[in-house]
Amino acid sequence: MHNFLPIAYFQNQFVPFAEAKISIATHALHYGTGAFGGLRGIPDPNNPQQILLFRLDEHCKRLSNSARFLHFDLPADKIQQVIVEFIQKNKPTFSFYIRPFVYTSDLGIAPRLHNIEKDFFVYGLELGDYLSPDGxxxxxxxxxxxxxxxxxxxxxxxxxxxxxxxxxxxxxxxxxxxxxxxxxxxxxxxxxxxxxxxxxxxxxxxxxxxxxxxxxxxxxxxxxxxxxxxxxxxxxxxxxxxxxxxxxxxxxxxxxxxxxxxxxxxxxxxxxxxxxxxxxxxxxxxxxxxxxxxxxxxxxxxxx
The missing domain is CATH 3.20.10.10 (D-amino Acid Aminotransferase, subunit A, domain 2)
Structure with missing residues (x-):
């Protein structure tokens, strides 16, 4: 059972996570035509009113480059802006994971990347150790x-x-x-x-x-x-x-x-x-x- 952050970024706005839904006909769901990033956020041990992100600029740059393979122009600074605002709206008090995702959002059946809508969303969830630190x-x-x-x-x-x-x-x-x-x-x-x-x-x-x-x-x-x-x-x-x-x-x-x-x-x-x-x-x-x-x-x- 995952504990998701309450607010997501979806279709160019911040909405409750439970309301961020896509259609079963979404193109990316059928053809794997999406790209994602992932980064951890933790509360600053010395300042609980501050969240620490590791190499945010590199994560945003890589996702922007991944989007280019999908013929989607999504600047890294736009991704960073959304992630920062996403954190400020959620105000997490625990270690968490952020999942930004770009995808072909059209409701089509032809496998293609041209003449098709793309979109970008962000959500997050509480995350401790993914694998055992003992090995x-x-x-x-x-x-x-x-x-x-x-x-x-x-x-x-x-x-x-x-x-x-x-x-x-x-x-x-x-x-x-x-x-x-x-x-x-x-x-x-x-x-x-x-x-x-x-x-x-x-x-x-x-x-x-x-x-x-x-x-x-x-x-x-x-x-x-x-x-x-x-x-x-x-x-x-x-x-x-x-x-x-x-x-x-x-x-x-x-x-x-x-x-x-x-x-x-x-x-x-x-x-x-x-x-x-x-x-x-x-x-x-x-x-x-x-x-x-x-x-x-x-x-x-x-x-x-």
Whole structure:
């Protein structure tokens, strides 16, 4: 059962969440022609009349770029303006997740992006830990990640998440918490909705952008933080066998934050994770506005 924020942004106005409804004939519902973002908001521990958002500008820019794949011109500053006002109207007092969504809103049946109405809405819900902070078990999915030549993977296109959904359910129904997907090159590229990192011999390794991954904002932040700590970062393809003997493996994303992987299939991974812990501690401190190094990553929304 989800606890949704009471106010949503829908059809260019703020309305009660319960009144924000679409038709069963909505084009995007049938063809996956939508794109979404996701970001967390938390009350400032030092100022309850202020909400903290992590890298709001990057989230808005990515959604604006995703909208371009749908032939929808939605400026990043417009998205940001709506999100800020959305928070100020809801005045949340708990940690929450924001879901902005762009989509083809026409009531048509022809699969197309031209000569069709588009729209944009925002809603939110209370959200704690998406995955266990103590670590998760993973299996390598029988489903593969789509290829960039057949799908615009640099956008968070809703239709792409059928593969994620299939992989996640396959993993859970076979006794695991999460799925790892391979790409068409046979390399591990992503989890169901998270980027993947591993540590080997003191180096942080993550799939590069040419591995059909989403350009994750948390991923980008972790690479920057690793460089801040002087941890060598290598971006390249990752083989399954490397993960099985890695010193540390973790997943990253807006919902997952940094989540350690404790098991991959029947292989147990080390319980001591110094690099994961260091990066996670730094990232949490930044998002809670307790770190002076990356204050420009935190957007502060006043509630009064």
């Amino acid at each position: 998760v078990s993973c299996r390598v999915s029988s489903w593969h990640r789509q290829e960039d030549r057949s799908f615009p993977l640099r956008g968070k296109i809703s239709g792409a998440y059928i593969a994620s959904s299939l992989a996640k359910t396959e993993a859970v129904e076979s006794g695991f918490d999460e799925a790892l997907l391979m790409n068409s090159q046979g390399k591990i590229c992503e989890a169901s909705g998270m980027n993947v990192f591993m540590v080997r011999n003191g180096k942080l390794i993550t799939p590069s952008y040419d591995q059909d991954i989403l350009e994750g904002i948390t991923r980008n932040s972790i690479v920057t933080l690793a460089e801040h700590f002087g941890i060598p970062v290598i971006e390249r393809g990752i083989d399954k066998t490397e993960l099985l003997i890695a010193d540390e493996v973790f997943l990253s994303g807006t919902a997952a934050k940094i989540t350690p992987v404790k098991q991959i299939e029947n292989y147990q991974l080390p319980k001591v994770r110094p690099i994961t812990d260091k990066l996670r501690g730094k990232l949490v401190a930044i998002t809670e506005n307790r770190d002076s190094d990356y204050q420009d990553w935190v957007y502060k929304v006043p509630l009064n």
